[in-house]
Amino acid sequence: MVMEGPALVQGKTRKRRGRRDPAWARALVIAGALMMIVAGGAFVVKDAVLGFATRSVHKEDLLPQEAQQGRHASISGSKNILLIGIDPRPNQNPNDAIRSDSILILHIPASHDMAFLISIPRDTWVSIPKYDNGKRVYRGGKDKINGAFAEGGFGLTGKDQRKHGTTLLAATIKQNWGVTFDAAAIVDFVGFQEVVKVLDGVDMYVDQRTTSVHIGHDAQGNTKTPFEQRDAPNGGTQLIPIKGVTPVVYEVGYQHLEAWQALDFVRQRETLPNSDYDRQRHQQQFIKALLKKIASKEVIGNPPKLNKVLDVVGRAMTIDTGPFGVDDWIFAMRGIDGDRLLTLKTNNGGFHQSTENPGAEALDQTTLDLLAAVCARTVPEFVQNHQAIVGAS
Numbered sequence: 001m002v003m004e005g006p007a008l009v010q011g012k013t014r015k016r017r018g019r020r021d022p023a024w025a026r027a028l029v030i031a032g033a034l035m036m037i038v039a040g041g042a043f044v045v046k047d048a049v050l051g052f053a054t055r056s057v058h059k060e061d062l063l064p065q066e067a068q069q070g071r072h073a074s075i076s077g078s079k080n081i082l083l084i085g086i087d088p089r090p091n092q093n094p095n096d097a098i099r100s101d102s103i104l105i106l107h108i109p110a111s112h113d114m115a116f117l118i119s120i121p122r123d124t125w126v127s128i129p130k131y132d133n134g135k136r137v138y139r140g141g142k143d144k145i146n147g148a149f150a151e152g153g154f155g156l157t158g159k160d161q162r163k164h165g166t167t168l169l170a171a172t173i174k175q176n177w178g179v180t181f182d183a184a185a186i187v188d189f190v191g192f193q194e195v196v197k198v199l200d201g202v203d204m205y206v207d208q209r210t211t212s213v214h215i216g217h218d219a220q221g222n223t224k225t226p227f228e229q230r231d232a233p234n235g236g237t238q239l240i241p242i243k244g245v246t247p248v249v250y251e252v253g254y255q256h257l258e259a260w261q262a263l264d265f266v267r268q269r270e271t272l273p274n275s276d277y278d279r280q281r282h283q284q285q286f287i288k289a290l291l292k293k294i295a296s297k298e299v300i301g302n303p304p305k306l307n308k309v310l311d312v313v314g315r316a317m318t319i320d321t322g323p324f325g326v327d328d329w330i331f332a333m334r335g336i337d338g339d340r341l342l343t344l345k346t347n348n349g350g351f352h353q354s355t356e357n358p359g360a361e362a363l364d365q366t367t368l369d370l371l372a373a374v375c376a377r378t379v380p381e382f383v384q385n386h387q388a389i390v391g392a393s
Contacts, residue, residue: 060159062166062184062320075328078377081106082170082184084149097150098161100169105179109380112332114340116379118370119280121346122146125360126176133164144360148172162186162318177371183329186318194312196259196290199299203256204289208278209249211271213239215264216247229270237270262286277349284343284391291341342383343391344370 063082085102103120123144130140131152138151152168153161166184173179196202216226226247228240250265257265266286272278293299299306321329346367354362363371366389373382383390 058314058318060162060318060320062163062186062318063170063181063322064167075324075332076110078110078379079108079182079332080179080374081108082166082173082181084166084169084184084186086149086186086188097154098165099146100149100165101146103145103169103173105173105374107374107379108333108336110377111380113336114342114380115333115336116383117284117341117343118374119343119346120145120173121276121361121363123359123361125354125357125362126172128168128172129175131164131168131171133160133168138168142356145169145172166320177368178375179371183322183324184320188316188318195309195316196262198305198309198312199259199290199293201256201258202262202286202289202293203254204262204285205254206250206252206265207282207285208272209252210265210268210282212248212250212264212268213270214267215260216242216245218244218246227270239270274350277345277347277351281349281391288341344383345389345391346370348388349391 083102083104083106084100086098086100099122101122103122105118105120107116107118108114109116123146125142126145126148128138128140128143128145128148128151131138133152133154133156135155138154143151148169148171149165153163153165156164166186170181170184173181213227213229214225216224218224224242224245226242226245228242230238230240232238248261248264250261250268266279266283268282269275269279294306294309299309347361347364348366352361352364354360356362366386370379370382370386370389373379
């Protein structure tokens, strides 16, 4: 159910925002990467899964081949997957840099019976190493971490842009925190919107009253934008209510969200007290709801619909499975479902200002210790001793 409510106070602002980022890229990345997990546990649709893996997904070399040299190509042991969400603008100039709008580490411990999602805030201030993409040399320096993907692929298009962008982002994460990757995936926001439509919406719990800044209605019931958004002097976003337009409000409680409602709900951050961190939690909750919908009898028991869902997901993804086949990954993660996927909070779910650049973020000590646990392959033990970092998703 979607309710409508009064407009916000004139000129309300929210602090610590960069440019208005694309809707819900972080959620898309999680969904895209984990579709294989859900499908992997459904042995009754094994043929459909493998068909999806070989037919729909774009398979490319995203990580440098030398990163795999010298490694024993075994699917056993702990694994790290780099997940990247992008949202290129329609008719974007090919020469424009594309920044990664979401960056996540999917860590699978050696037991392969659970998985952990760690989100790296895209505004985290980092050192980016020098890099030559064949067309342009980046001299290296300090920037927000989403600039690594942009610098790596700058001046390139298509496969080359994705490969070099991913390579420099992975190198940046390794240089700053020592984490290396066994596989990678890129999810394109534009293509992934169709997944929710194919599923006819999702059922989920809305945990806080959320006002839309994108969708409202006038007295005649016409859909209108309820706010004008301007850059505030303090670097935030100023919301100016548009007279005669009432914004859509998502009320607390269990409800069915149609595709347009789900897409709009998980976009919101401007009207939430913790801004992007509240949105991140909503995205994670949405993804679990999406996974449960795909794993339901309504979808799993309907091969034509399941094939359609997997096909839409596949067309929105580009993956590099490393030295393993997609079927190897599916088999390795067959014991992981939505209930065994833990989303872990970075920076205690709030903005942690960088001392080097007040407009950027730094990772707090607990998050740094978590990344150290990823390198040491001790994440389950770390989480057991730091229960507060587990997200309520």
